Amino acid sequence: MRSSSMPLRTLSTLVMSMGALSAHAAGFQLFEQNNSGLGNAYAGSAAIAEDASTIYFNPAGMSLLDGINVSGGVSLIKPSFKFSDSGLSRNPTALGGGRPTGGSGGDPGTLGVVPNGYVSWQVNDRWHVGVGVGAPFGSMTKYDAGWAGQYQSRKFDVKTYNVNPSVSYRVTDTFSLGAGVNWQRLEAEYERQAILPPGLLTPADVTMSGDAWGWNAGAMWQATDKTRVGLSYRSKVRHKVDGNTEVGPLKVDAKTSVDFPDTAILSLVQNLNSRWDLLADVSWTGWSSIPELRIRNSGGLPDDALKLEFNDAWRIALGANYKINEAWKWKVGVAWDQTPVSSSRYRPVSLPDNDRWWFATGIQWQATKSTTIDLGYSYLYLDKTKINNDGENQVQKGLVNGQYNSHGNVVGLQVSSRF
Numbered sequence: 001m002r003s004s005s006m007p008l009r010t011l012s013t014l015v016m017s018m019g020a021l022s023a024h025a026a027g028f029q030l031f032e033q034n035n036s037g038l039g040n041a042y043a044g045s046a047a048i049a050e051d052a053s054t055i056y057f058n059p060a061g062m063s064l065l066d067g068i069n070v071s072g073g074v075s076l077i078k079p080s081f082k083f084s085d086s087g088l089s090r091n092p093t094a095l096g097g098g099r100p101t102g103g104s105g106g107d108p109g110t111l112g113v114v115p116n117g118y119v120s121w122q123v124n125d126r127w128h129v130g131v132g133v134g135a136p137f138g139s140m141t142k143y144d145a146g147w148a149g150q151y152q153s154r155k156f157d158v159k160t161y162n163v164n165p166s167v168s169y170r171v172t173d174t175f176s177l178g179a180g181v182n183w184q185r186l187e188a189e190y191e192r193q194a195i196l197p198p199g200l201l202t203p204a205d206v207t208m209s210g211d212a213w214g215w216n217a218g219a220m221w222q223a224t225d226k227t228r229v230g231l232s233y234r235s236k237v238r239h240k241v242d243g244n245t246e247v248g249p250l251k252v253d254a255k256t257s258v259d260f261p262d263t264a265i266l267s268l269v270q271n272l273n274s275r276w277d278l279l280a281d282v283s284w285t286g287w288s289s290i291p292e293l294r295i296r297n298s299g300g301l302p303d304d305a306l307k308l309e310f311n312d313a314w315r316i317a318l319g320a321n322y323k324i325n326e327a328w329k330w331k332v333g334v335a336w337d338q339t340p341v342s343s344s345r346y347r348p349v350s351l352p353d354n355d356r357w358w359f360a361t362g363i364q365w366q367a368t369k370s371t372t373i374d375l376g377y378s379y380l381y382l383d384k385t386k387i388n389n390d391g392e393n394q395v396q397k398g399l400v401n402g403q404y405n406s407h408g409n410v411v412g413l414q415v416s417s418r419f
Contacts, residue, residue: 026313026337026353027287028139028158029261032075032114033057033132035412038376039362041333043319044279046218046267047230051372051416052118055132057265058218058232059166059178062120062128066418069130072117073374073414079109081141081352081406083387088401089148093394094195100398105147109408110140125170132164136184136234137260141350149349149400150193152391154203156350160260161185164216174222182214184260186239190295190306190350194247195396202248206295206304208256210241226271236262236289245297245304252299259289261312279319279333287340288312306348307392310340317358329364331376344386352404354385371417380408 031042034053048054049061052069083104090097120130140157143150166180187209194204218232242255267281287310295304319333335358341347362376385404391397 026315026356027261027285027310027340028137028351029263029285030114030136030138032077032410032412033116033134033136034071034118035073035075035362035376035414036071036364036372036374036416038075038378038410038412039331039333039360039364039374040279040319040321041317041335041358041360041378043281043317043333043335044267044269045281045317046232046265047220047228047269047281048267048279049220049230051414052120052130053116053132053414053416055118055120055130055164055166055180056116056134056136058220058230058267059130059180059216060168060176060218060220060232061230062130062166062168062178063170063176063220065120065122065128067122068419069120069416070118070419071414071416073115073412075112075114075410075412077112077114077408077410079112079380079406079408080107081109081404082107083149083349083352083404084402085148086402088399090394090399092151092195092396092398094396095199097394097398100148102146102148102150103144105143105149108141108143109406110142112138112140114138127170128168130166132166134162134164135160136162139351141352143349149398151195151397152389152400153190153192153348153350155189155191157189159187166216176220177218178220179217180215182216182234182237184212184214184237184239186210186212186241188241192397196248200248204245204247204304206243206245206254208241208243208254210239212237212239228269230265230267232265234263236260236286245295245301247301250299250301252297252301254295254297256293256295258293261286261289275323277321279317279321281317283315283317285313285315285340305392306350307346308348309342309346311342313338313340319360327366329366331360331362331364333360334358335360344388347385347387347389349387349389349400352385352387352406354382354404354406356408357381370419371415374412374414374416376410376412376414378410380410382406382408
């Protein structure tokens, strides 16, 4: 048997090298945990199990993988959020509440690079073990200096790193169960323009980090020779993070806690004939676990709060695979992705999110008997997004009123091999 030390070293390198992230599922969730599913808009994600990335979407799918499987990829995500002022935005009342003159902030959407890596190992006919590395949540918005909403946010950056050891057990020839634990690292930075008496402007910069644990589980049922159903669940992850807040010359300790949401996916893969497969799923994310983000400062510095009032959200995806010949497969997909943002009043400038449509396509090449290469692309369409947010504090944060014109592009490459 070949040694798996090289894949494990590769996974470690991926953990250390994850760069700036940009959310491109609704909220700040990142669906891009592989790129073999990108061309289908991630339809059928908990039932397809075509490579080791099933560890993330449904660990029970490892039961369909013989031998040692290695899969790794990278997504390039470029969102665009362009703000247009309605003429009703206002400076903080601490500055007199007049019209802001700093402009629209440019395009705060930044290029995100999201890698992933997985290894699974068939122990025997019943048992499989594996480990996955990815970044399930992330977002970054960065506005031009002096923009109209600078008192609410100039930069908001969230990164996660997730390591997911997993196991699966084949209960019968048609039914499997899987489970895993998740160690998750959170790093966050939030910067805005603050006002100190008597009207002195200075940046307020918060940096925090911390570790937390969660779990995930799944089941997979081969209902017929042509029909497979998958169900998976990922738990909430409660992050208690700490760091510091810098406001001018003052630097104090800061802390916060946040429950990253739990998720559930129900998926179907239906083989129609020797060339066509249909894929579908519906997923749910428990975003109501985040009603607000409250930064608790020490040293007498007032707390800072970002009111969110997130709602739980749904995502529906449909896709198809067409086998062109023995070496090539064409993938297509479409998805509707619901935002957790409840209204324009609670739409933060740091995350100007809205419902979105995914339009996806991709190609898979069977490069060798044991190696496939996937190249996928998705275009994300968002309606015009209204905002009327005063940050619950017009004295210090003013009012941002207008709309965003937004869209996104995602390109991904995945290489998967079996040994």
